[in-house]
Amino acid sequence: MTRNIRHAAVFCALLLVALVVNAARVQIVQKPEYDDNPANRRPDIARYQQPRGDILVGGGAVTGSRDTGEHLRFERTYADGPMYAPITGFASQAYGTTLLEHAEDGLLSGADPMLAPLPLWNDVTGAHNPGGDVVTTIHGAAQRAAFEGLGGRKGAVAAIEPATGRVLALVSTPSYDPQLLSGNSAAATRTWKRLNADPDKPMLNRAVSRTYPPGSTFKVVTAAAALEAGVIRDLDAPTRSPDPYTLPGTRTKLTNEADGCRNASLREAFEWSCNTVFAKLGVDVGVRGMTAMAEAFGFNDDGLRVPFPVARSTFDTSVDRAQLGLSSIGQYNTRATPLQMATVAAAVAGGGQVRSPYLVERTLRAGGSLVAAAGSRPSREVMRPSTAALLKELMTGVVDKGTGAKAAIPGATVGGKTGTAQHGVGNSGTPYAWFISWARGAGDIEPKVAVAVVVEGTASDRQGVSGGGLAAPIARAVMEAVLGG
Incomplete structure (x- = not known):
């Protein structure tokens, strides 16, 4: 009898071990397979069972969460959604996440292991942390000035603090309200279809995800190259340039919109x-x-992230001399994002040094304690300080007595460069109006802001498309907002 009890006990122990092993296999080995199974709604239910952390601008949240009382309980909400959409992106129960909502999803949703009180704590206890908050570098007044300045036009604005690389404004128009995509209702589906079918592409982030021919704003780069190479040594010396200029190896004659360009000095x-x-x-x-x-x-850098990816701005390295001439005035295959052209202006404003742009200042736990901070970004030398000083002088001249007069700010030093970029076969496309600039307030030691604005013209105003006329006033409003605090 004792032996039978012992055999039964051993058998029960083996069954218990088998049960534990199987449970471990299901919960650990096969967990990814079950988590990824479309029929498994538990991860989604758990994900939306608590409010999402917030994205902050100037100490205030531009996002929130709404309790729906449904299985997917909390939906994302947005304050000034269209204005901040190029920064926040959307967090949708049906269509996933984009931009900051995507790049910082682990922290905002509470899934980031950094939010756990102890390593592996959540794996052992099954607990779920409250979502953390993301503090951005955005200057609220500058963002609003850019958004309102663009108004109903297609275009984009990027603004950077030259000394640090902090992104102060990032605007793209036309925009959309990301809150309309937050849920999984029929209304969200209709909105998704409408936005994707819209020929104006309101969900396209023109500030970082679209490249444009930079036109004459690229002449800042060309001037820097000429000064660094010693091709130009005196801003006021004649450049021995004909007008028109026959592109090397061709019969194509390049002309100017302005008079007096024959043998003009660099200034x-x-x-x-x-x-x-x-x-x-x-x-x-x-x-x-x-x-x-x-x-x-x-x-030509395809690795820039802010923290979401930025489209690669390009300068063609396999060109002949005629194509190089066109590339050097921001045409041919030269293309840039507005954020890239703001970086060009920031490098001049920063004395030849530039820091990579970034959008997240720090991340916080739900209680306000620090998770991570951006810290100081390493700078890289773009050009000699003496070259940057000469370019500052040139850009200041554009605003004081050239084509960028509408960017002038009383009491401040402003440098700028206008551009009207042609595109399309035979330049048949409607031109783009560009303006890049930087500004230093009367009491500032160094420039506080660098800006790039691009406005896409329309067929009806083709003749009136100019960087000085359309883009410069928008840049001025953004610079004034930053200089004003």
Whole structure:
């Protein structure tokens, strides 16, 4: 009898061990398979069972959460959704996440292991942490000035603090309200279909995800290359540039919108945006020198994240001399995001040093304790300080007595460069109006803000599309907002 009891006990123990092993297999080994199974709604239910952490601008939340009382309990809400959509993106129960909502999803949803009180605590206890908060670098008044300045036009604005790389404004229009996508209702589905079918592409982040021909704003890069290479040594010396300029190896004659560009000095050519002078300078510098300078500014870098990815701005390295001439005035295959062109202005404002732009200042736990901080970003030298000083002088001249007069701010020092970029076959596309700039307040030691604005013209106002007319006033409003605190 005792032996039978002993055998039964051993058998029960083996069954218990088998049960434990099977449970471990299901919960650990097969967990990813079950989590990824479309029929398993438990991860989604758990994900939306608590409020999501917030994205903050200037100490205030621009996001929130609404209790629906349903299985997927909490939906995302947005304050000033269209204005901040190019920063926040959306967090949708049906369509996932984008931009900051995606890049910081682990922290905002509470899934990030950094939020746990102890390592592996959540794995052992099954607990779920409250979502953390993301503090952005955005300057609320500058963001609003950019958004309202663009109004109903297609375009984008990017603003950077030159000394740190902090992104102060990031706007793209037309925009959309991300709150309309938060739930999984029929209304959210209709909104999704409408936004994706809209030819104006309101969900496209034109500030970081679209590249444009930068036109004459790229002449800042060409001027820097010419000064660094020693092709130009005196801002006021004649450049021996013909008008028109025949592109090397072709019969194509490049002309100017302005008069007086023949043999103009670099200062005069910069103030009045002489295509012939800068095309010839680019050819004189050569492909290697122009490529080195463009890449020093950040062109051809496909690894930039802020923390979401930024589209690669390009300078073609396999061009002949005629194509190089066009590339040097921001045409041919030269393309840039507004954030890249704000970085160009920031490098000049920063004395030849530039720091990579970033959008997240710090992340916090639900109670306010620090998870991580951005810290100081390493700088890289784009050009010699003496070259940057000369470019500051040139850009100041554009605003004081050139094509960028509408960006002037009383009591402040403002430097800028206008651009009207042609595109399409035979330049048939509606031009883009560009303006890049920086500003230093009367009481500031160094410039506080660098801005890039691009406005997409329309067929009806084709003749009125100009960087000085359309884009410069928007840049001025953004710079005033930052200088005003």
